[in-house]
Amino acid sequence: MTRRISFLIFSSVAVLAIFAFVWLWNRYPNASLPEKVYKVGILVRGSGYEVAVDSYKRKMTELGYREGENISYDIRFVSAREELPRAVEEFLAEGTDLIHTYSTPATQAAYEITKTMPVPTPVVFGSVGDPLIAGVVRDFQHPGTNVTGVTSLSTELTARRLELLYEMNPSAKRIAMPHTAPENGDIAATRSVEIAEETARRLGMKLILLPVRAKEDNAAVAQRIMRQDADGMIVGGDSLVWGDIDMYIAQAIREKIPFAAFDLNQVQKGALLGFGPDIAISGEQSAVITHQILRGRSPAEIPVEVPRKLLLVINQATARAIGIVFPDAFLQKADVVIE
Amino acid sequence: MVHVPMFSLPSGARANMKTAIHWLLPLILTGLGLFLVNLIWLYPALRNIRESASILALEISHRVETTIAADLTATLNDVQAAADDIASEPDRSSLILERLLRRHASLARVVRVERGGRELMRVSRPTAESMGESASAYTARPIFYAALQGVSSFDDVEISPERGPHTLLVTPIFRGGKAEEVLFVDVDLTGLTHAVREIPDLTGHMYIVDRNGVQVGHPDIAEVIKRQNFIKRPIVRKVILDGIVADGLAPEDEYVNEQGTRVFAVGFPIPIAGLGLIFEQPRSRALAGERQMMFFAAAAIALGLAFLSIILRSNIRLTRLNASMRELLTDLDNAGKMLVRRDLELTRANVRLEELDQIKSEFVSIAAHQLRTPLTGIRWSYQAILEEGQGNLQPEQRKLLESGLSTTLRMVDLVNDLLSVARIEEGKFGILLKKQALTPLLARFADLFSQRAREKGVAFLSEIARDPSIPDVAFDEEKLGIVFDNLLDNALKYTEPGGRITLRASREGDHVAIEIIDTGVGIPPGQMHRIFTKFFRADNALRLHTSGTGLGLYVVKNIVEKHGGTVEVESHEGKGTTFRMTLPVA
Numbered sequence: 001m002t003r004r005i006s007f008l009i010f011s012s013v014a015v016l017a018i019f020a021f022v023w024l025w026n027r028y029p030n031a032s033l034p035e036k037v038y039k040v041g042i043l044v045r046g047s048g049y050e051v052a053v054d055s056y057k058r059k060m061t062e063l064g065y066r067e068g069e070n071i072s073y074d075i076r077f078v079s080a081r082e083e084l085p086r087a088v089e090e091f092l093a094e095g096t097d098l099i100h101t102y103s104t105p106a107t108q109a110a111y112e113i114t115k116t117m118p119v120p121t122p123v124v125f126g127s128v129g130d131p132l133i134a135g136v137v138r139d140f141q142h143p144g145t146n147v148t149g150v151t152s153l154s155t156e157l158t159a160r161r162l163e164l165l166y167e168m169n170p171s172a173k174r175i176a177m178p179h180t181a182p183e184n185g186d187i188a189a190t191r192s193v194e195i196a197e198e199t200a201r202r203l204g205m206k207l208i209l210l211p212v213r214a215k216e217d218n219a220a221v222a223q224r225i226m227r228q229d230a231d232g233m234i235v236g237g238d239s240l241v242w243g244d245i246d247m248y249i250a251q252a253i254r255e256k257i258p259f260a261a262f263d264l265n266q267v268q269k270g271a272l273l274g275f276g277p278d279i280a281i282s283g284e285q286s287a288v289i290t291h292q293i294l295r296g297r298s299p300a301e302i303p304v305e306v307p308r309k310l311l312l313v314i315n316q317a318t319a320r321a322i323g324i325v326f327p328d329a330f331l332q333k334a335d336v337v338i339e
Numbered sequence: 340m341v342h343v344p345m346f347s348l349p350s351g352a353r354a355n356m357k358t359a360i361h362w363l364l365p366l367i368l369t370g371l372g373l374f375l376v377n378l379i380w381l382y383p384a385l386r387n388i389r390e391s392a393s394i395l396a397l398e399i400s401h402r403v404e405t406t407i408a409a410d411l412t413a414t415l416n417d418v419q420a421a422a423d424d425i426a427s428e429p430d431r432s433s434l435i436l437e438r439l440l441r442r443h444a445s446l447a448r449v450v451r452v453e454r455g456g457r458e459l460m461r462v463s464r465p466t467a468e469s470m471g472e473s474a475s476a477y478t479a480r481p482i483f484y485a486a487l488q489g490v491s492s493f494d495d496v497e498i499s500p501e502r503g504p505h506t507l508l509v510t511p512i513f514r515g516g517k518a519e520e521v522l523f524v525d526v527d528l529t530g531l532t533h534a535v536r537e538i539p540d541l542t543g544h545m546y547i548v549d550r551n552g553v554q555v556g557h558p559d560i561a562e563v564i565k566r567q568n569f570i571k572r573p574i575v576r577k578v579i580l581d582g583i584v585a586d587g588l589a590p591e592d593e594y595v596n597e598q599g600t601r602v603f604a605v606g607f608p609i610p611i612a613g614l615g616l617i618f619e620q621p622r623s624r625a626l627a628g629e630r631q632m633m634f635f636a637a638a639a640i641a642l643g644l645a646f647l648s649i650i651l652r653s654n655i656r657l658t659r660l661n662a663s664m665r666e667l668l669t670d671l672d673n674a675g676k677m678l679v680r681r682d683l684e685l686t687r688a689n690v691r692l693e694e695l696d697q698i699k700s701e702f703v704s705i706a707a708h709q710l711r712t713p714l715t716g717i718r719w720s721y722q723a724i725l726e727e728g729q730g731n732l733q734p735e736q737r738k739l740l741e742s743g744l745s746t747t748l749r750m751v752d753l754v755n756d757l758l759s760v761a762r763i764e765e766g767k768f769g770i771l772l773k774k775q776a777l778t779p780l781l782a783r784f785a786d787l788f789s790q791r792a793r794e795k796g797v798a799f800l801s802e803i804a805r806d807p808s809i810p811d812v813a814f815d816e817e818k819l820g821i822v823f824d825n826l827l828d829n830a831l832k833y834t835e836p837g838g839r840i841t842l843r844a845s846r847e848g849d850h851v852a853i854e855i856i857d858t859g860v861g862i863p864p865g866q867m868h869r870i871f872t873k874f875f876r877a878d879n880a881l882r883l884h885t886s887g888t889g890l891g892l893y894v895v896k897n898i899v900e901k902h903g904g905t906v907e908v909e910s911h912e913g914k915g916t917t918f919r920m921t922l923p924v925a
Contacts, residue, residue, distance in 0.1 A: 014368070014372050016372065016375075016376045063576070063580070130488075132488065139489075140485065140488045140489060140490040141490055151484075151488075153481070153484045156484045156487060156488075157484070159454075159455065159478075160456075160478050163455070163456070163478070199455065202455055277481075288580055291580055291581075292580060292581060292582065295581050297581075297582065303490070304488075304490075305485075306481040306482065306484050306485040306488070306490075307481050308481060308495070309481070310479055310480075310481055312479070333479075
């Protein structure tokens with residue numbers, strides 16, 4: 001009898017305990033469900049973006065996305081424009097959750113393919129000269145599409161680069177500007193030319209435009225930039241020209257022409273100076289936007305960001321090579337001085 | 340093949356382990372069950388406490404967040420309105436900007452900058468420090484380009500020891516659908532410090548972080564100057580990066596702050612300026628009710644366990660008791676059955692014994708009666724021959740005849756004794772009590788035996804009390820005569836010549852005590868307990884080859900007890916015996 005009572009007590013409590021456990025499990029489900037493994041496709045066209053990609057991945061890790069555990073990256077460096085759509089389609093075929101792009105053509109390719117999907121895959125750009133002109137967003141504050149990101153201001157900053165050449169040497173009047181030929185349809189490049197022309201007019205400079213139609217034209221165009229014809233050189237937000245920037249840098253040094261380029265990478269390669277975004281910071285900004293999207297926000301509602309940091313970079317070695325001495329005031333404004 | 344057990348304990352240890360398992364295992368398992376069962380009410384109760392704390396904290400925070408957001412929104416709206424006014428009436432720019440400054444005490448200065456970065460106009464408060472900035476100061480700022488894209492926004496918050504937290508608000512001035520100019524507005528954010536101070540008197544405090552996680556608002560401005568970055572706190576990331584409200588219910592909303600205190604926190608994003616408001620309270624205060632609930636639950640579980648322990652212990656005790664009882668009952672049952680069997684056997688044996696006894700008594704009675712008559716005849720014959728042939732008998736003939744007579748008399752005594760015993764056992768030994776003087780009877784027997792004693796060479800003393808004299812006793816003279824006869828005969832029989840026999844009678848209270856004391860062979864101590872049984876004769880008596888049936892003392896005891904008296908014996912082997920009987924006074 002006693003053993004029966006003990007068994008009854010124990011059985012009753014055990015049944016109640018199981019019931020309690022099941023009820024609690026259903027009533028208060030565990031918030032930490034198994035983590036999803038995200039797939040991010042990174043599409044880069046042009047050079048100098050490795051720093052940005054590294055910075056992007058580093059920031060993503062900081063935000064809790066551990067490569068190999070809950071996130072994987074498929075990074076493609078593509079030079080030919082016509083290869084961009086195929087890369088995007090391959091991303092989508094692999095079930096990519098988000099596409100991260102660098103350069104206007106890469107972003108446009110991603111947008112054109114994803115916008116037709118029933119549920120468009122989000123696209124976050126880390127460097128686009130002017131997303132409005134590129135047609136990938138409708139508004140900076142409310143993009144309204146499946147695309148958002150960090151603009152590089154490469155188009156707008158064309159004016160600033162021209163101003164820097166003027167500040168450095170007000171007597172410089174003739175400025176060479178290689179650019180993608182308008183018929184190629186690079187809107188950012190075309191807009192850069194417009195801004196450069198406006199600024200040149202304002203500063204009393206003369207712009208020498210050198211159209212580039214294809215990649216193989218760069219060599220010839222570069223060769224045509226001579227000291228006797230130009231007091232300086234600038235580039236706009238132009239991925240075709242940037243793709244062979246080394247040629248233009250080499251030519252500028254050879255001809256002792258001050259060359260105002262875009263970013264730290266180009267100045268490191270030998271351009272006299274550069275003014276553009278700190279793309280490492282831009283990469284971090286892109287990562288934050290990616291995080292917000294993966295957490296459920298719609299790209300259409302995430303404002304396009306301007307780069308949080310702009311860098312004025314100067315190359316003293318190039319200055320010495322071409323016989324330039326930077327004024328002190330100019331040196332004080334520099335964020336990075338390459339010796 | 341020898342089988343070796345993998346694990347073996349001594350039997351004592353095994354028993355202990357078995358007891359421990361029997362005790363502890365249900366206790367532990369039920370304790371676990373009690374814990375889970377208690378979770379049914381405990382978990383929701385704890386959640387409710389947390390939710391209540393969350394609601395209160397969110398309410399307080401939301402009020403402050405709304406105030407700050409409304410302030411900043413109002414500022415932004417007025418700045419945008421001023422930009423629109425300037426776009427329409429560029430000549431009145433100065434007035435418009437001055438009016439703007441008057442309306443908003445937090446605005447230190449407003450600068451109108453053209454697209455190329457050139458400053459077109461500046462309006463400052465008299466107390467505002469000079470910015471002394473060139474065009475590059477504006478074109479170097481990314482926010483300038485955002486404005487050129489048509490976006491009004493707040494720049495990152497800057498903190499200086501002199502000014503505290505401040506930021507730039509930029510807005511485009513549109514002309515022809517294009518942003519041609521930008522208004523730079525220097526906004527003083529020390530108002531944030533005032534905003535987070537104004538909370539009810541609760542423990543804890545609020546603080547504000549910017550989009551980089553840097554603390555830009557705190558009740559103590561000195562904390563702001565430190566420029567501490569809290570981006571590593573999950574709640575800050577949730578508010579700033581994810582842009583969602585942290586309600587304090589998620590595990591990551593709790594953290595240990597810079598003072599080392601574990602805090603319960605809620606947070607609101609302030610999207611307009613990319614800020615976040617966090618309200619943290621010491622967890623022990625915010626969720627004080629949790630501790631009480633946990634304590635209550637622990638008490639409930641402890642009580643449950645204690646109650647269960649008592650039940651288990653009682654159960655175990657009862658189990659053991661039951662087992663013992665069962666064993667006892669089994670033993671009793673077996674003993675009972677055995678007793679019943681024995682009882683049956685004894686009953687059967689008793690019945691047989693009674694039957695045998697009855698048969699024996701009947702046989703004795705019949706035999707005695709049948710023997711008595713011829714023996715009486717033989718006795719008379721011997722006596723007649725001896726009396727009538729006095730002169731004619733030879734000495735040897737006389738001797739033979741006397742021997743025959745003596746033998747006959749002994750047989751007659753035996754038969755009489757047997758008859759007496761038979762009658763006693765049949766219950767037919769009647770006692771006729773009559774109140775009379777005892778002394779004459781005693782005297783008669785004293786005379787008789789004193790003569791016989793003298794003949795044997797044994798002294799006989801008679802000590803019959805006279806003063807006071809022996810009172811009357813109710814007795815059967817014939818039966819009491821048998822008693823005195825048996826006792827005196829035994830005394831004489833077992834006393835050697837030169838010994839002494841004493842007959843003593845006196846009154847003792849309401850009894851008369853009669854003692855017959857001899858200095859004879861005595862009775863062996865190991866046989867004293869059988870002295871009054873039938874056919875008993877002591878070993879020393881048998882060695883003396885004296886005559887006797889062994890029935891005399893049995894008859895004596897019976898007769899005395901039927902008179903309401905008692906008979907006792909005291910004897911020392913080799914020294915003598917004392918028979919003491921008492922009779923009640925009539």
